[in-house]
Amino acid sequence: MNGQETELPVNDSRTHHLPISGGSDLPGFHQVLGYRQMSWTEDEAVIELDVQACHLNMAGVLHGGVMTALLDVVLAEAGTYCPYPGRVRKAITLVLNTTFTGQCSGGVIRAIGRRRAGGSRIFNSSGEIRDSEDRLLAIGEATFRLRSGSEQPEGVPMDFLSPNNKKENGNV
Secondary structure, eight states, rough: OOOOOOOOOOOOOTTTOOOOBBBGGGGGHHHTTOOEEEEEEEEEEEEEEEGGGGOTTTSBOOOOOHHHHHHHHHHTTTTTTSSSSEOOOOOEEEOOOOOOOOOOOOSSEEEEEEEEOOOOOOOEEEEEETTTTOOOEEEEEEEEEOOOOOTTTOOOOOGSSGGSOOOOOOOO
């Protein structure tokens, strides 16, 4: 660190520190998806979704767009873990590839993302989505660029949870 930076306290229980947990504390589109954060550690993230009717396509199966969005979230999280309470690291998706391998119409699905490689600004992640019977539903790979201020582990203030970023009635 240079003389201008201040050291922030690190949460030592890295596997229990979840900057966002799911539900009402999720920002924007994440709230619409309605997933919950199961774990988030250095280089790995896990989220789960209770499949609802709003997640199904006209054939009555989980919409591919929902799976792609979940992969986008979990693969980005795999490279943006921030151990500093009240702070977050952000990334922009550069490339996202999804391969669909199965279908489901209900139950709980789990998306797992792992950071595979990267440098100071660009990283790559891969992952998968499985249903409650451990059947593979989708595979994903992505490349991300860390947003300015997110290159270091301390990231940036978690401003997306402020009241100014939500509509007055709480709906997004």
